[in-house]
Amino acid sequence: MKKTEISLINLSITACLILIAFVIFSKDEPKVNKQYISIPQPVRHLGFDVSQYVFEPHALKRNQNLGDVLVGEGVSWDSIIKLDNISTELFSIRKFRAKKPFTLVRKDTCAAPHCIVYEPNKFTYIKYYIGDKVDIKRVDRQYDTCVEVANGEITSSLWMAMKDAGLDNSIIDKMEDAMASSVDFYHTQKGDKFKLVYEKIYIDGKPVSNGEILSAAYNNNYGEHFAVLYENENYSGFYDLEGRPTKSSFLRAPLRYSRISSRFNRRRFHPIKKRTIPHLGTDYAAPTGTPIFSVADGTILAAGYSKNNGKYVKIRHDDVYTTQYLHMNGYAKGIKRGARVKQGETIGYVGQTGLATGPHVCFRFWKRGRQINHMRENFAPKDPLPPSELDKFYATRDSLMDLLNTIDYPVTKELIADNQI
Ligand SMILES: [Zn+2]
Structure with a gap:
């Protein structure tokens, strides 16, 4: 055996002895500094x-x-x-x-x-x-909630714009919910733009779902609309920048994912009767079986059938407003005269009973006994936050708006193409 080999062995023996001594002597010393010992963690x-x-x-x-x-x-x-x-x-x-x-x-x-x-x-x-x-x-599983921002512009549909912005369907529902009274999300226009502050949930560093929307801005032909989430032990919901609830007592449409096939028109040429008959409602075309919901809380006045209306439901909301939904395929469970319904509750399903050329719901709106175009009506908002709550609300609003303002609305793609900017 060479000298160097012997001294190497000696060295390792010495090292082992030191280590053993260290282990023995450190037994009663639980506060050993372990930070230099790296033990690979099992995957x-x-x-x-x-x-x-x-x-x-x-x-x-x-x-x-x-x-x-x-x-x-x-x-x-x-x-x-x-x-x-x-x-x-x-x-x-x-x-x-x-x-x-x-x-x-x-x-x-x-x-x-x-x-x-x-x-x-x-x-x-x-x-x-x-x-x-x-x-x-x-x-x-342990998860992390992160706050993120996103923006988008509608070029074909809200769904596509959301997808382009990396958002999923659940966020569309939540944005609809947050701004249901100020924006008609079922009939968005090309060029509408939005910005969102929302929660994203991560597990092991991978995004798995979206949490709540914290604030949203929507810009369309009617101007810019805002919604801010405000929650504490007494209040929970979306408010505009002044602390008024963004949900009004009436929804903008009685069903989702539909298309307006005929607007309210006092001088319409009737497609079946072939003469001018006023159309005192708004028609929403949708596949048979699509749920129809009550646009506000109310009491069922009638759930009946007539030759022209087919199966229909009529709801009294308050002293001023009454709504009616025609041509249903069927009623939802429990929908009968005298029953109470909540805003957004399903009352029946799209069909084409009565005088109808295809599956749709003819939605009619009465104001003090007179039929009106509900799309032109400005409904009274629900009660605002009380003055005593406003300071706290403004603090929440300002921090959420600061986040929302970290991004701009997207620049319109057509403008970029035409070099107009
Ligand atoms: Zn109609």
Whole structure:
């Protein structure tokens, strides 16, 4: 053995002794500074160390149940029955949906599954242990809520504009909700622009869904509209910049995703009767079966049938306003004379009963007994925040508006193309 080798061995022995001594002497010294010792953290998936387990994605076929799969994987019927019984406490294995993926976790490729993991949604997963012990555990994933901003311009539809801005359908619903009284989102115009401050939810650094809209601005032919979310123990909802609720007592339209096929017109040529008959309503064309909702709280005056109107519902909202919805395919459950309805509640479904050329709802609006064009009516807003609340509201509003003002509306694409800017 060479001298250098010996001294190397000596050195390592010495090093080991020092280390052992360190371990022994530091035993009673729990406050060892560990920050220099780096222990590689195991990479985990669904709570399992990936170096120890094998993961296999699966999905039930139609008319297949988890028991069928597990028997095929070598799990005993006894264990499956136990699992079936205890799973009802948290999430029954009978509720696994066909084609929705679940994961079989094994200790090695050939072994029977040790655990089954099902994810009913992005925020939770359920672990069904089926090894030596049958057990079930629910895990809520940790998530982060981040505040983000977005803007967009409508070139074809609101949906496309939202998609272009990287937003999903849930945000459209929320924006509609936030500004339901000032903007008619069912009939947006090309060139309308919007800005949003909203929450985005992340799990493990990946965006999984949107949270709430915190503030929104919408710019159309009628001007610029704002909505700010204000929430505390007494108030919760969207308000304009002065603290007035953005929701009025009336919705702008009685259904979603429709097209106005005929406007209110006192001198309309009737397509079926072939003569000028005033059209004292607004027609919204939509597929048969589309839900129709009450535009405001009220009491059902009639849910009936007539030759021209087909199946219809008439609702009295207050001393001033009454609405009527014609040509329905059918009524919603519980809709009958005397029943109370809430704003946005489904009262029936689009059809073409009575005198109608296609599926649509003819929406009629009475003001003190006279039929009017509801699109021209400015409805009274709901009660504003009381003066005592305004200072707190203004503070919230200002911080949300500051965020909203960190971005501009997008520049109109046509203007860029024509070099007009
Ligand atoms: Zn009509």
